[in-house]
Amino acid sequence: MTKHNREIRLLPGEYWWGGRAADGKSMPYGLSPFGADLAASNENNQACPLLLSSKGRYVWCEEPFSFRFEDGVLTVSGEGGDLVFGEGHGTLREAFRYVSRTFFPPVPILPEELLFSAPQYNLWIELLYEPTQEKVLAYAKRVLAHGMPPGVIMIDDNWHEPYGNWRFHSGRFPDPKRMVEELHAMGFQVMLWVCPFISPDSMAFRKLEPEGLLLQDREGKTAIRKWWNGHSAVLDCTNPKAVEWIHGQLDALQAEYGIDGFKLDAGDLEFYEPDDRSHAPATRNGHCEAWAKVGLKYRLNEYRACWKLAGQPLVQRLKDKRHEWQGNGLDSVIPDGLAQGLLGYAYTCPDMIGGGEYSSFATGRLDAELFVRYAQCSALFPMMQFSAAPWRVLNEEHLRYCVEAARLHARIGSEIVELARQATVSGEPILRHMAYEFPEEGLETVQDQFMLGGSLLVAPVVEKGARARKVAFPAGTWEGDDGSVVAGPAIREIDVPLGRLPYYRKLPI
Structure with a gap:
């Protein structure tokens, strides 16, 4: 495997961006020591093997690399792929435009327009692991009752049978087709949460394991990985038959119930090991990329973790933010969003308004001012997404400000859609x-x-x-x-x- 190591001396007044979206607050690089290893972690968000300079220079590699800025020098090292260093493009924008058309040219397909033109509503914070048909419809009706525009509504984790068994839980959703029809009549489109994990004690596991469609560990045994909901097997998305299987599951939900699209969660590097066995040899980053490619079939999609695939019609949300002003809170939303755009991800969404890290809401110490400023900060992003119901957690004044933010996004919606259409041709960021x-x-x-x-x-x-x-x-x-x-x-x-x-x-x- 090719090893590469390069030192690049920074130019006077030169600033750099790139690597991982979650490092946005540390950008621009070059002001103080900073380093990252793209093969070690994606920090639960998007990552791309790209560095860009305000002086029109860039670094690109098809494989992950590590980099460090210190004492006026950028050091890049890694294994695999050809490390490409380029210069002479003058500005940050011109460097971006060159690498975009050279390494990840935009695909002329636009994700579902409603994602841009209206607020989104994710039911995670309100319903957590207990979504029901009744609760979903009640949330949607309250959105409209409070004068907020209808948009995409996302039914998050646990609408289903065991993980990998992508059928509605009959007890919580007795008539999902009728529910979807009601939501459509109200003006909503419907997304369902899915992931690459397969519950070991389930019908899906018993089908997939003997067919060789699950990831294996270094000993050739089915890999069981710890994740935030327990321990599960992992779908091997380097295997075309595994991808065909999950597409069949998702297509059936669309055909039978009228589901419009899917939130494809997980895929983080931490759920894979470098010596895992898979249908096609892959790095941890490669497995993340393979899972992200699953969503390319659906115009209505959302990812949080992604490796490469800049320029593709995938919606990329920021990682879960906390309900706080500083840290991984509101102060990180703009820097991380800017980083997404400079990594080549044009179709971006901030995290849920108020923060999507649900434990932040468990304390009962909600900051109404923070919630409003979150909504305002999100309103003129390419997308905005509510979760915690503002009518439940806020008084009349603060609720009014959030409704105004939602309506502002809808008013500017056609302009945002036009910018998104331009991005399908130019590849340029919207934000x-x-x-x-x-x-x-x-x-x-x-x-x-x-x-x-x-x-x-x-x-x-x-x-x-x-x-x-x-x-x-x-x-x-x-x-x-x-x-x-x-x-x-x-x-x-x-x-x-x-x-x-x-x-x-x-x-x-």
Whole structure:
């Protein structure tokens, strides 16, 4: 296997991005020591063997590598694949456009438009492991009763029989076809949660194991892996027959009940071992990629863990965030979202509003201001996703602000869909770093504002108690949501009462 090791001296004023989406807060690289090993962990989110520079340079490899920034030097090392270093592309944007068309050209297929044009509703926080037909319909009706637009509704874990037995649990869902018909009549599309795990004591396991469709450990025995719901076997998605089997399960749900799509969870590197035996030899990253390819058949899809596959029509959600201001909380949403885009993932979704890490809600200490700012921060992402029901956890004032955020997303929805259509051709991010759009204005370290496409500057509030914030305006004339007009380049302090999400549209010259 080819080994590679390269040292690249950083240029004056050079900044870098890439590797793992979950490291967004550490980007841009080059300011302080930082390193990561893409073969060791994807940090439960998307990862891509790509590094990009503000000076138009890049590093790419088809296989995972480790990298470190320290003392003005980028060191890249790994095994397998050809390490490609390129330069001469001038800016971050031009470097991205080159690697996109060269290494992961966009596929001209758009994921389901409703994912972009309306809020999404994931039932995880509200229902946890106890979803029922009655509860699902009740949630959907309350969405409409509170004036929120219908969108995609996701029925999360435990709607089914044992893992891998992808049939509705007859006790919790006595008439799923009628339920789906009711949801469709209300304007929703319906997604179901699935994963690559197979419960050992189940009919699916007894069918799949003798057919050789399950992952094996280094001794050739069926691998049983610990994950967040216990211990299970793992579908070997390097085997075309295993992929055919799960496609058959999902297709049957669509044909019999009218299900529209699927949330394909797990696939994280930690559930595989380097010496696992599979139908086709694969690294841990390769198994993650094989699971992600399963979803390519369905326009309505969502992933959280993914290796490579930039440019593909897969929806990529940020990893579970906590209900907190700092740490893996609201302050990480924009940096991680920007990192997703620079890794080549255009069709991105922040985590569930308020945070999707359910233990954060178990304490009963909900921060209503934080919940509102989460909703506002998400409103002008390519997608936004509710889970904890705002009408249950908030008072009338805070609920109103969340409804306003949802309606704003729906109003801008057609514009977002058009940006997504453009991404199917250009491969460019929908959610863009300020330095991506404005490379000569010293905006590389800005982490708390972003561009939606090329003309809408969004500056959410991500600090507790803030009622004013500074916004960096690039050159041009900018018209705000409040009717104000700002001539850039400039840094202005603006008022941000709790009910305001500041955004500015660049006016044509």
